[in-house]
Amino acid sequence: MRKLTLLFSILLVSLVSAQTLQDSITFNPQQQLNAAQRILSGNYGKAVTVGAYGEVTYNQPEALNGELDIQRLVLLFGYKFNEKTQFVTEVEFEHVQEVFIEQAFVNYNVAPNVNLRGGLMLVPFGIINEFHEPTTFNGVERPSVDNVIVPTTWREIGFGVSGKLNNLSLGYQAYVFNGFQSTSFDGEGGVNGVLKGSNGLRSGRQKAIQSTIDSPTLSMKLDYYGISGLRLGLSGYFGDTQAEDDVEEIDGANIGISMIGLDARYAYQRFTARGQYVHGSLSGTEDYNNLTGKDLGSELQGWYLEAAYNLLPQEKTQRLFAFARYEQYDTHAGTDGALARNDAYNRNDLTTGLSYHLAPGVVLKGDYQFRDNAVSGGEVANRLNFGIGVWF
Template identity: 30%
Template sequence: MKFKLSALAAALIASGTAMAAEPTNQELLELIEKQEAQIKELKTAVKKSQKQVEQTVEAVESNMASSGSKTTIGGYGEVHYNNIEGAEEIDFHRFVLFAGYEFSDKIRFFSELEVEHSIAGDGKNGEVELEQAYIEMDLSNDTKLKSGLFLIPVGILNETHEPNTFYGVERNPVEKNIIPATWWEAGATINTQFSEGFSADFAIHSGLNTPLDGDKAFNIRSGRQKVSEAAAENFAYTARVKYTAVPGLELAATIQHQTDITQGELDASANLIEAHAVYNSGSFGLRALYASWDIDGDEAAAFGRDKQSGYYIEPSYKINENFGVFARFAAWDNTEGDALDSEKEQTNIGLNYWPHENVVFKFDLENRGGTQDGDGFNVGVGYQF
């Protein structure tokens, strides 16, 4: 038994001596190399994993980004209730859809299709109108080109007329009857920014074709051909300069030359001059505009339509983010060239309520004067998206 115990102790001692032996340098080197390889493998795996996570995140983000789509949809609309001298009318005045497509960072398409007065067709009050459809190209950071069917660069409302951007249920009568907004033509236009806050537009486009007789003879608004198989014998040229270097201030002037507003029937060239100022500072706002037509030829003069002009002034005050009040006085005359005092006047006082920046409820009192009469009020709701 003693012998067995001694033999076991000797074996354990021998074993312990062997286990406690220092590893050789070669063994350590091999161990380190082995661990280095493992670390390298792990690093590669982590890097690969991070890359995969990044790619996954980017793939998810590209799908969730609303800006990822090249096609854009928007629109605006407005419903009006008019009660002037007891004549009541309610009308879905405009329902507009925008559609755009971005071909590349520098070339894009934009369109605006409108249904006016809800129903269009034979014997109906409304119209379906293509108001904008053009290709826009950035020629440089400061210059862009539009070609197709576009809004004429004139006035305050012609290019920006979404209902939440202006006061009053109806658009002001001067820009409607004199300019005449909304006014679109086909052709090409270049917009360039000369220096910060100073830009210019130059456009060549289809011209007006006014009636030659009747109540609407040489009436500018009635001369819009709306680019519908329009006579194009005589084009028109529009130039605008705009100054916006001071925040809240816009000063702009447009001149336009129509080579013949009868498209060859007579020789009636015409010139439009328009100038406006917009100033917003804090809660206070002011808009003022003047526009005037000068039409050549005895025929226009015979109707007193050789001169047509108008102006308006509109101060406003925004009580807070949601409420604003305004007053507007407008005067215009589409037969200024005759010997009679035919000026029309209109005063509106009212308020806008924006429950959201893109939704507006409007109310205004209206008083008509000059060669038109009538008092009443207008109520409207509008939106854009």
């Protein structure tokens, strides 16, 4: 409790003495910045910058008890050592009781539009993994594709380069990271499998918690912004999973991963739209499942399309977006060996609702989700959601 009190005291003093000047939250995808980018670009001569984002949610599945939750509160800190060197970190409190470091990296500006980065960083894949502040997306919950397939929030330790080629209207990122964990010893001479069919790679995120590494992975992303109002992304992630010493020598302890993602965001006056497609190919899953008894699929696939329209006049500072999003995602898009496809893992969601931006950085959300899967006669509870999101 003392540590928490001290942390908030430091935050309060920093806010009074060195608060970052805030610009309006923009809905133009070509001009959008995520939390780390705003810290890096928003020092305005100050050495220390601070901010935060967070969300309070209410989820009500049909015929079940509802859940109220402070899903997350993320404290943002940046320090500018000189004109070329900066440090960014995000301290995340999840569900009031868990504390994680979401990012902690040094950014060194080698030349105009060329930055070297090292530390704990977001893997640049898709839209939401980098732009997950609650005022930047519609819906109380993040898209399921970005939860089950990608999987957000996906961050690991690594180093690499980022920047822009303005003559080509192209942004680029390329990093070497440690990878997903796949297996570990169970303490009794057996092997535990970390990855499974229901959520694919999600359980293998190491999150910089004494991360195991035996082979690096490669992550790359290109963003094209040469057409007014449009932003296109191409993501790639390639490498093997990681296993502890001795376990890695066992056949089936590791799998290979190749993931490709395409994404698009568009805005014109009061209309916005976005879409995403992700395909992952996993090699060695038959041996992995035989070793661990898990049901990991050999292919993961998901996509969604979303459209939104601002119901308020364009000149108003407030925004009221009515939106609809359809997504389909399957963690058993392919299976190897004797493993049969599980139709319960082939899912689709239709989410429709409202996002009311009271002011730049404050949003009230409400939506209803029609959820289903490919099981004949299977029942998946639809869900009503409400939320409050802030970002400053």
